Amino acid sequence: MRILVCISKTPDTTSKIVFKDGNTKFDETGVQWIINPYDEWYALVKAIELKEKDPAATIHLITVGSADCEPIIRKALALGGDEAIRINSDSTDSYFIASQIAAIAQAGNYDIIFTGKETIDYNGSSIGGMVAALVNKPYISLAASFALNENTATIIREIEGGEETCELSLPAVISCQKGMAEQRIPNMRGIMAARTKPLKVVEPVAAEALTSIVSFELPVAKAGVKLVAADNVAELVRLLHEEAKAI
Amino acid sequence: MSVLILIDHADGHIKKASFEALTYGADIAQQNGMAAEALLLGTVTDDLATLGKYGVTKVHQAGNTAFNQLDVQVYLKAITEAVNATGATIIVLAHNQTGKALAPGISAALKAGLVAGAIALPDTSNGFVVKKAVFSGKAFANVNINTAIKVISLSPNSYKVTVGQGIATVQELNLTPLPASIKITAVDKVSGDVPLTEADIVVSAGRGLKGPENWGMVEELAKTLHAATACSRPVADSHWRPHHEHVGQTGVQIAPNLYIAIGISGAIQHLAGVNRSKTIVVINKDAEAPFFKAADYGIVGDAFEIVPKLTEEIKKMHNA
Numbered sequence: 361m362r363i364l365v366c367i368s369k370t371p372d373t374t375s376k377i378v379f380k381d382g383n384t385k386f387d388e389t390g391v392q393w394i395i396n397p398y399d400e401w402y403a404l405v406k407a408i409e410l411k412e413k414d415p416a417a418t419i420h421l422i423t424v425g426s427a428d429c430e431p432i433i434r435k436a437l438a439l440g441g442d443e444a445i446r447i448n449s450d451s452t453d454s455y456f457i458a459s460q461i462a463a464i465a466q467a468g469n470y471d472i473i474f475t476g477k478e479t480i481d482y483n484g485s486s487i488g489g490m491v492a493a494l495v496n497k498p499y500i501s502l503a504a505s506f507a508l509n510e511n512t513a514t515i516i517r518e519i520e521g522g523e524e525t526c527e528l529s530l531p532a533v534i535s536c537q538k539g540m541a542e543q544r545i546p547n548m549r550g551i552m553a554a555r556t557k558p559l560k561v562v563e564p565v566a567a568e569a570l571t572s573i574v575s576f577e578l579p580v581a582k583a584g585v586k587l588v589a590a591d592n593v594a595e596l597v598r599l600l601h602e603e604a605k606a607i
Numbered sequence: 608m609s610v611l612i613l614i615d616h617a618d619g620h621i622k623k624a625s626f627e628a629l630t631y632g633a634d635i636a637q638q639n640g641m642a643a644e645a646l647l648l649g650t651v652t653d654d655l656a657t658l659g660k661y662g663v664t665k666v667h668q669a670g671n672t673a674f675n676q677l678d679v680q681v682y683l684k685a686i687t688e689a690v691n692a693t694g695a696t697i698i699v700l701a702h703n704q705t706g707k708a709l710a711p712g713i714s715a716a717l718k719a720g721l722v723a724g725a726i727a728l729p730d731t732s733n734g735f736v737v738k739k740a741v742f743s744g745k746a747f748a749n750v751n752i753n754t755a756i757k758v759i760s761l762s763p764n765s766y767k768v769t770v771g772q773g774i775a776t777v778q779e780l781n782l783t784p785l786p787a788s789i790k791i792t793a794v795d796k797v798s799g800d801v802p803l804t805e806a807d808i809v810v811s812a813g814r815g816l817k818g819p820e821n822w823g824m825v826e827e828l829a830k831t832l833h834a835a836t837a838c839s840r841p842v843a844d845s846h847w848r849p850h851h852e853h854v855g856q857t858g859v860q861i862a863p864n865l866y867i868a869i870g871i872s873g874a875i876q877h878l879a880g881v882n883r884s885k886t887i888v889v890i891n892k893d894a895e896a897p898f899f900k901a902a903d904y905g906i907v908g909d910a911f912e913i914v915p916k917l918t919e920e921i922k923k924m925h926n927a
């Protein structure tokens with residue numbers, strides 16, 4: 361079984377978000393990079409769990425990004441990927457990125473393609489669905505559980521106000537979220553082994569960027585909190601009703 | 608040239624997020640001198656002609672019951688055929704679970720640029736620029752769609768539904784579904800609850816509540832307000848509350864009209880998921896809790912005393 365896991369680098373969740381060049385670019389100064397949590401905690405760890413059950417399985421990592429992604433790919437290899445491909449491009453357009461992954465997916469004959477449900481920077485929740493459409497394979501988004509029996513996958517996906525259990529025959533593309541697996545910490549042996557695992561750099565295939573970011577904005581700061589005394593809860597209710605018109 | 612709004616439905620009824628998408632799509636159509644039409648795959652018991660109220664003139668329905676379950680491959684083929692048949696150039700859908708499953712595929716299949724999670728009407732003064740939240744709510748990006756055909760998924764609770772007088776004509780669209788690529792074997796719905804992303808009011812609690820046995824007062828407050836319940840990440844991680852209630856940067860991102868945070872410190876990752884809420888109320892015993900900086904109203908005090916009082920006062924107001 362061949363599993364492809366899509367990995368993206370994102371700013372650490374504690375990062376203060378600052379823009380530069382007239383609010384047209386994200387200022388990366390001082391930013392700590394991490395593996396996008398959904399890719400790491402759920403997509404990658406699920407792939408590792410599948411490999412623990414089926415030692416013949418191989419885990420292939422793919423990331424679309426410039427050379428500064430390599431530390432996070434090494435970390436993903438340390439957690440348990442077997443080999444990695446980096447497509448050398450720093451595009452932020454989902455279609456361009458998905459086209460790169462689709463090109464590798466077409467050639468690589470994978471049984472499962474896992475992505476995180478979204479990245480915590482651009483929040484597109486798009487890559488999995490686009491890759492699935494480009495390679496014409498079934499797509500399950502927001503998967504919270506994945507079990508394999510021969511070639512049949514049983515997947516629980518989130519729907520509005522609940523969940524749905526689905527079955528399908530592999531190959532398929534699956535976007536992963538909470539519930540799929542539990543976060544792991546790389547161990548020393550993994551970190552050592554990761555140094556020599558193959559990391560191939562590939563130039564991007566031709567693809568269009570269908571969107572472009574024109575500018576960024578920061579949210580308008582709140583005017584300041586109105587505090588109500590703890591023994592005057594009725595006043596809070598009045599304010600919410602009359603002033604905020606929220607209840 | 609038309610705007611085509613995809614209608615999401617479950618159990619025979621159109622979802623709230625789709626009414627927002629309809630209003631939004633109709634407003635885009637008006638803004639650009641286009642017609643607004645809706646597409647419904649599958650069957651509902653709701654009267655489709657009444658969708659005219661939201662500004663669409665026509666509803667195309669492919670009333671094959673095979674479409675009543677969400678199979679992305681089946682849907683994508685049908686939607687691309689419908690787009691071709693109707694000549695639509697802008698496709699609008701809700702950025703809910705269904706929209707997240709479909710919008711990227713529609714974009715790739717039509718090679719049409721997608722803005723996922725739009726929160727405002729496009730700015731067409733120079734290109735076609737749509738605003739969306741990025742960095743999980745810590746910022747916004749204005750994104751230009753570079754292609755002739757455009758796909759926009761609308762973030763729930765971001766656009767106000769307006770209701771007018773119109774009546775839409777309902778037209779059967781003959782689309783043959785592909786054989787199913789997935790089999791749905793069970794559906795498990797939390798009945799009676801308000802879905803979190805659609806809720807107008809959300810009552811949320813954190814580690815300050817000490818343990819799952821203390822959630823009764825949170826549920827009582829939520830019930831009184833017809834609100835959905837949510838929680839911070841450690842609360843879900845400790846299995847005090849179900850995972851789907853976890854809000855924040857790595858959980859659900861919400862934008863209700865009112866967010867009440869009880870015993871939550873207001874960590875940056877938590878705020879990211881909730882700071883688009885219109886009004887934020889914080890109840891915390893620590894006056895230094897960072898959440899107060901992001902709040903509109905606050906009470907410094909013990910949640911165990913304040914929350915039951917709050918419920919009582921709201922009931923009084925309802926009865927007045």
Ligand SMILES: Cc1cc2nc3c(=O)[nH]c(=O)nc-3n(C[C@H](O)[C@H](O)[C@H](O)COP(=O)(O)OP(=O)(O)OC[C@H]3O[C@@H](n4cnc5c(N)ncnc54)[C@H](O)[C@@H]3O)c2cc1C
Binds near residue numbers: 815838877891908
């Ligand atoms: C990668 C990463 C991603 C994360 N993503 C998320 C996310 O998506 N969502 C999220 O929520 N967190 C997230 N976190 C965790 C986040 O950093 C905080 O740890 C978490 O939000 C804290 O939860 P809390 O406010 O419930 O608990 P605490 O920080 O422990 O706060 C409890 C609060 O309750 C108050 N309190 C105690 N007793 C009472 C009382 N009797 N009455 C009133 N108030 C009381 C305290 O004063 C305190 O402010 C993430 C962290 C990381 C590292």
